Amino acid sequence: MTVMTCNTAASIPALADDTSLARRYQGLLSGDDADSRQWLAARLAEVSTAADDLPDTPGELDAWSARHAARVARDHACYLEQRQQGAPRRYFANRSQALWFLQQVAPTKAVDGAWLHATLHHWQDPRYHGLIRTYLEELGDGDPRSNHVLIYQRLISRLGCLEPLPLDDQQYLQGALQLALGHYGESFLAEVIGYNLGYEQPPLHLLITTHELAELGIDGHYFQLHVTIDNAASGHAQKSIRAVQQLCPQGDPEVFYRRVRHGYRLNDLGTDTPSLISRFNLEGELLAALERKRRFGQFMHADRCRLQQRTVNQWLAEPGALPGFLQALQAQGWIKRGQNPTQSRWWSLIDGPSAPMFGVFSAYEKQLWHDWIAADWQAPLRRVLPGSWMPDVQALPGSDGLDGGSESIDSLIARMAGNQHAQPQGLRATRAYLRATGLAQEGPH
Ligand SMILES: [Fe+2]
Ligand SMILES: [Fe+2]
Numbered sequence: 001m002t003v004m005t006c007n008t009a010a011s012i013p014a015l016a017d018d019t020s021l022a023r024r025y026q027g028l029l030s031g032d033d034a035d036s037r038q039w040l041a042a043r044l045a046e047v048s049t050a051a052d053d054l055p056d057t058p059g060e061l062d063a064w065s066a067r068h069a070a071r072v073a074r075d076h077a078c079y080l081e082q083r084q085q086g087a088p089r090r091y092f093a094n095r096s097q098a099l100w101f102l103q104q105v106a107p108t109k110a111v112d113g114a115w116l117h118a119t120l121h122h123w124q125d126p127r128y129h130g131l132i133r134t135y136l137e138e139l140g141d142g143d144p145r146s147n148h149v150l151i152y153q154r155l156i157s158r159l160g161c162l163e164p165l166p167l168d169d170q171q172y173l174q175g176a177l178q179l180a181l182g183h184y185g186e187s188f189l190a191e192v193i194g195y196n197l198g199y200e201q202p203p204l205h206l207l208i209t210t211h212e213l214a215e216l217g218i219d220g221h222y223f224q225l226h227v228t229i230d231n232a233a234s235g236h237a238q239k240s241i242r243a244v245q246q247l248c249p250q251g252d253p254e255v256f257y258r259r260v261r262h263g264y265r266l267n268d269l270g271t272d273t274p275s276l277i278s279r280f281n282l283e284g285e286l287l288a289a290l291e292r293k294r295r296f297g298q299f300m301h302a303d304r305c306r307l308q309q310r311t312v313n314q315w316l317a318e319p320g321a322l323p324g325f326l327q328a329l330q331a332q333g334w335i336k337r338g339q340n341p342t343q344s345r346w347w348s349l350i351d352g353p354s355a356p357m358f359g360v361f362s363a364y365e366k367q368l369w370h371d372w373i374a375a376d377w378q379a380p381l382r383r384v385l386p387g388s389w390m391p392d393v394q395a396l397p398g399s400d401g402l403d404g405g406s407e408s409i410d411s412l413i414a415r416m417a418g419n420q421h422a423q424p425q426g427l428r429a430t431r432a433y434l435r436a437t438g439l440a441q442e443g444p445h
Helices: 021-030 036-047 058-084 095-104 114-122 126-138 148-158 169-183 189-199 204-215 221-229 236-247 253-268 273-278 282-297 312-317 322-331 345-350 363-374 409-414 424-437
Strands: 002-004 011-013
Touching: 021 036, 021 169, 036 169, 036 253, 058 204, 058 236, 058 253, 095 148, 095 204, 095 273, 095 282, 095 363, 114 126, 114 169, 114 189, 114 409, 126 189, 126 236, 148 221, 169 189, 169 253, 189 236, 189 253, 204 221, 204 273, 236 253, 282 322, 282 363, 312 322, 345 363, 409 424
Parallel strands: none
Antiparallel strands: 002 011
C-alpha cells in the first residue's frame, strides 16, 4: 500500500517510519545503523496479529513441509505440462523482463543468508549446527565460486546490469529485514529461526524462474543452486525444521513457538515474486532509461541529426517529448517494430563496436530497445546450462589455504556478517572459522 502525494508523485511506503527502506538498508550494509533494532521490533509487532499457514505445534512441521513440497511438485508438473502443450512462458515475456526482475531482487540477493549470522556464536551447541551449516553454505564455505552473494553479483555483471536501476523503496524491505535479523540475532533468535523456516521452503516461483531464465539464455545457476540446496529432504528446508524442534524449550514451548511464527510471517512483508514480475512495463522501462540519458545526451548530437524536422538535441531537451521521439523513430523508418531488430537502422546506430552510439546504452538498455522493437517477433532461443560460467579459484588471491592466522573466533565471526562475508577478508575469515571450530564438511573418502 502506498500513499501518493498530488504534486510530486513520490510514493511513501506504508512501512517506513521516518527513514526510507533504501536508507535503512544502506545503513545496515555499511555498518552505520541507528535504530534498526526498534524498527525490527515494530515490524514483528505489526505481523503479530497476521495469519499464517504454520501448524499448531513444532512436531507437525515435518508433515506440513512434506505437504508444501508435494503441492509445489504438483504445480510444477502442471506448469511443465502446459508449456509442453505450447503455453507461453508464465513469468518472462522477453529477456528484458527477466533482466529487470534480476535487478529488482538484487538488494535481497546481495545479503542472501544474512539473517543467520548470529547463529555462528553457538558453534559449541550442536542444536545450532544445522543453522550454522546453512549459513556457511550461503557463504560457500569461504570459496568465492560457491558464495551465494558473489554468484549473484557475477551474474549481474555478466548480464551488463551493473549500473544500479532506481528501485521502488519496497524492494529494500526484505534485505533490510535480513540484515537487521542478522545484526540483532542474539535478541531475536526465535524470530530468526522462524524467518529461516519460511525463507528456506523452496517455492514454486523458484522452479519456474529457473526454467524460464535458461530458456532465455540467462545462466540460472544461482536459482538452480537454490532448488537443490534448499530441498526439503535433507537441505536447508529440512534443517530449518530441525532447528525449531531442537531449540524449542520442552517446558514452555508456547512463547518460543509464538515468536517463531512472528519471524516466519516477516517473509510475507513486501511484494511477492509473481506480483513483482507482473509489474514490468517494457515501454515504461525504455522511456525511463531514455529519460535518465536525456540530461546527458541533449547537447551531444550534431544539429544535422534531424528526425521529423527536429534536431535530436531538440527532442532530448524537452521533458516529456520522449514518447514522441519513439514515434518519430518509427515514422522516419529508423525503427521497424515487429521485425528482427537487427534490420532496423536505429539498431545499427547503437549496437556493435563501430556503431556511432557505441557504449551509450548498457547491455540492459539495449535489451529494452531490442525487445521493444521486436514486439511480437520472436528471436530463436539460446538455452544455456546453469553454471556454465565459473571462476577459476586457483587464480584468485587468498585461495592458498594458508590464510586466517590466529584471530579470535569473535573477530572472525564479525567479518562473516551479511554485509562483509563476500569480500576477500570475509571469505578468508569464513575459511578460518571452519578450521577453528572443526565445522568444515568433509567429503567422502
Ligand atoms: Fe542462498
Ligand atoms: Fe538456503
